[in-house]
Amino acid sequence: MSDAINPNRTASCPFHDNTGSPPSTSDGCPINHRAADFDPFEDAYQQDPPEYVRWAREQQPVFYSPKLGYWVVTRFDDIKAIFRDNMTFSPSIALEKITPTGPEANEVLASYGYAMSRTLVNEDEPAHMPRRRALMEPFTPEALERHKPMVRRLVRQYVDRFINDGKADLVDQILWEVPLTVALHFLGVPEEDMDTLRKYSIAHTVNTWGRPKPEEQVEVAQAVGKFWRFAGNVLEKMRSNPNGHGWMQYGIRKQKELPEVVTDSYLHSMMMAGIVAAHETTANATANALKLLLQHPQAWRDICDDPRLIPNAVEECLRHNGSIAAWRRLATRDVTISGVEIPAGSKLLIVTSSANRDERQFAGADLFDIRRENASDHLTFGYGSHQCMGKNLARMEMQIFLEAFTRRLPHMRLAEQRFSYVPNTSFRGPEHLLIEWDPALNPERNDLSVLRPRTAVRIGEPSAHAISRPVVVTSVIYAGADIVRVKLASRDGRPLPRWTPGSHIDVECGDTGISRQYSLCGNPAEAETFEIAVLKEHDSRGGSVWLHDAVKPGALLHIRGPRNHFRLDETAQRVVLIAGGIGITPISAMARRAKELGIDYEVHFSGRTRASMVLLDELSALHGDRLRVYVSDEDTRNDFSALRVDDATQVYACGPANMLDALEQIATNWPDNTLKIEHFVSSIGTRDPDREHAFDVELKDSGLVVTVAADQTLLAALRQANVDVQSDCEEGLCGSCEVRVLAGEVDHRDVVLTKTERQSNTRMMACCSRAQGTRLTLEL
Structure with a gap:
């Protein structure tokens, strides 16, 4: 490839219209009829540019316009790559007169x-x-x-x-x-x-x-x-x-x-x-x-x-x-x-x-x-x-x-x-x-x-915290042992967003100023309602207590999502689904989907007592002998070391921290990337700023170097530098602030990435993870 600009070289057109005699540019280059007719000064382009070039976006994403004398590029990935490489694609003509002056x-x-x-x-x-x-x-x-x-x-x-x-x-x-x-x-x-x-x-x-x-x-x-x-x-x-x-x-x-x-x-x-x-x-x-x-x-x-x-x-x-x-x-x-x-x-x-x-x-x-x-x-x-x-x-x-x-x-x-x-x-x-x-x-x-203004104006890219929708509580069913099942529907009767097994929603807990994530446990095929099951944690930060004590049928709630960072691989040959206590909520939807797809699956469900095991009757009816139940007060426990796990198996688990820790230990003997975990909480709050160190982050696409102070998150430093990064939970739980890593060693502190994903050192969560050394290079 030539690195020099040759102003005398003619741009050739690779497209031919085989349906008839093609029109030609002044140098005889055959082109598509639509490309020949492309004119951004036409009213159709002015009224709706994306619609005007839909044919190109869908069929011929790059074409030559003889009327304009430009190559026209229409797809997202191509255009972002052009913006990213300002050495190959010079901005020098960005303000050039499109119509030469006489x-x-x-x-x-x-x-x-x-x-x-x-x-x-x-x-x-x-x-x-x-x-x-x-x-x-x-x-x-x-x-x-x-x-x-x-x-x-x-x-x-x-x-x-x-x-x-x-x-x-x-x-x-x-x-x-x-x-x-x-x-x-x-x-x-x-x-x-x-x-x-x-x-x-x-x-x-x-x-x-x-x-x-x-x-x-x-x-x-x-x-x-x-x-x-x-x-x-x-x-x-x-x-x-x-x-x-x-x-x-x-x-x-x-x-x-x-x-x-x-x-x-x-x-x-x-x-x-x-x-x-x-x-x-x-x-x-x-x-x-x-x-x-x-x-x-x-x-x-x-x-x-x-x-x-x-x-x-x-x-x-x-x-x-x-x-x-x-x-x-x-x-x-x-x-x-x-x-x-x-x-x-x-x-x-x-x-x-x-x-x-x-x-x-x-x-x-x-x-x-x-x-x-x-x-x-x-x-x-x-x-x-x-x-x-x-x-x-x-x-x-x-x-x-x-x-x-x-x-x-x-x-x-x-x-x-x-x-x-x-x-x-x-x-x-x-x-x-x-x-x-x-x-x-x-x-x-x-x-x-x-x-008087009603809300604060956010300067910068919006946080996902603000993307809420109102829903009405249609039913509240107490399922025993401090568990409540709540059904939600849209306020205006419209269908709710589609969701996939493993998805969760964030529920804003009234005027408490807090929101909590709860996995959806109903049937994804039912577009009219969402269902969550909530365990009342008496030593919690207030979310579950509020949902138990304050939420009644007819109440108006605000939710965000659904989002899915615990997605079932629907191409897997075999899946093992493991739940402890209230962790059955995402696992139940996964089991339903595995059955629908004809995947070889088994469900392992552990609890303190049968009365505390929400959805147990429904799971038994739906899954029969594919469901294995372990009850502490009946002296039955799941022996994770006895699980049959091979290269064709994917294991999904959600439940208490001690159960997940035990699984992660056993999983060291399993094939890489076998175990997928959904966590309830993150340990990000235990970070001690006095023991952190500052580090520099080179933003490859932006040409900037940003210093992250010892008492500052990477996410905060990026925002301060006017760099857009999406976010939501800011606790290392949701994965929405993920950024691509090009160089440097990451100190991972999220609970989203798998062991193999961490070892690859190509991704990190900006809200909590840091640099092990003094410098990282990011694709931003």
Whole structure:
């Protein structure tokens, strides 16, 4: 493969349409009819980019577009790999004009001294990362906290202007203005210059990503030139007072410390690019989100009823209908993507909005689900070393917008309209968003408390803790020996999410502030209800006691999940299922499934007394002599050493710690990866920070090195560095914070990974595990 860019080499097209005479590019390259017709400036692309390229995502994930002169990439894994490798796929053309400017417009730009240089978005290494590191601090979650009161105040003031009108164009009346004002405040622009900069910002977007007609180019160039000149004047004003809170003032201070990294031309270019990046993408993203939520009334009602869902709703909106449709890259060497040979020097349009609807990454990708657990895997903010620095500022603004509208206008609805978009390849949002409502129903007319925010705004990737759903308790049956069986159904009668044997749900225990995990023990085929069985632990932390004492039929609970980190291998030839006490709950569902599949299986169930062994009668009826029962007060015990375990056997176990410890000892004589365990508790709480040591973590994809302090978890350090990592239990039990390890030895402290998985040293749980040495390298 060639490592040099050959600008004279022609990009060839590998696709042929065998159904007829194929159209051709100017150099005679035969291509598919759909590829020949691909035009991102068409209304169909603007209305729904993922749908427009569905054919490619499903059939031809990489194709050449003769109209655009770009190779188009549409699948999640391919696009993430492109973001990950910024040496092979240079971002240098990310801000290149998609429509070349004519000579007259170029003369206008030159008359203003327009000299836009590289910025964080389109800069190659080795220049990019030193600047990114130098300018990162104002974007960290801690630094962004100070902006929340200002954003809340602005949103309230703008809503006040139209709250009693009964109708509004949200784009014109709030969504365009507030993000721009926030962007200017974040940059540190003086109040007296804000109105002028507002006027110019749209021209920069049209100039770079749009397709202005020849007669429009001169007018756009005039505005861009004025924008450039005025931005320079404002920057000089900032230099006279560099101690302010703005990002530009921060950059000016950094320039004194790192003059070769933060240069004058760089600051000038970032002044312009920063306004556009912080303004338009957030304005469009919020308009898209509100449009999407109002088109899905149940989702809108859900966040109105439970504002804790808003952070994850924001992520799902960014995934399903984000404001970034595509980015651009330049291949610096010959490379193959999805089996297609791409020559060095080729331009790539990577359709991130298509990646976000890829079924290979997102199950039911076209479905809009505000409780989707991996919604934040979306690529709307990019990935790796060029991931959007302002992502958490955008998330914060979107949450505040949604929180305000759900409080003050929960009854608003979309007015009849046809949505239009400014034609461009990359950024999209409706030009207008018309809504209407009955002012007489405004909640604040009867209750001024709705003006107060109801929830804290989360800065950063949302935690799975917030993805809850309301359920109603349909029955509570006391099964003896301090065990209660609870059945749950959706509040509105809709089917509950599908689940698989070994799954658990998290139950929020009323106002106690705690939540606990309970395995599902019913029949996965029954979509109407979930069932859990709960043992009352008298020395517990309160969850089981609350469920026993406070939960009655008709009660409304909030749950999360289901999730499954204890999954039955349905291809196994033989399974041995071992349960102790209440540990029978996941094992019972596994046994049912093994029987359905015709797997050779046996169930071993131990308990103190028969009265304490919940589900025993049902298990006996269903499994007959495949069920072996061991009862302590009958002097019968399971002899684990007598179990027949060979290479074709998988063993699943759940129960008390002493039982699991004994099994793990016996399992050292079994084939590797035979034993799978579900734990009730984790020992993470016994960690002594005084005995820990600090270590460094190199983030291979992001180009960062993060120090994890002795009294800090890896998860906390990553969040502090503005790196997204999903999480849930944060006790080493659930596995949701798993990260990939590329180098270094891990001190594993979770109860999720098997012995073999730990020995492979390729995965770790960020919430609890640490480095054995002084450095780890992660795929982040």
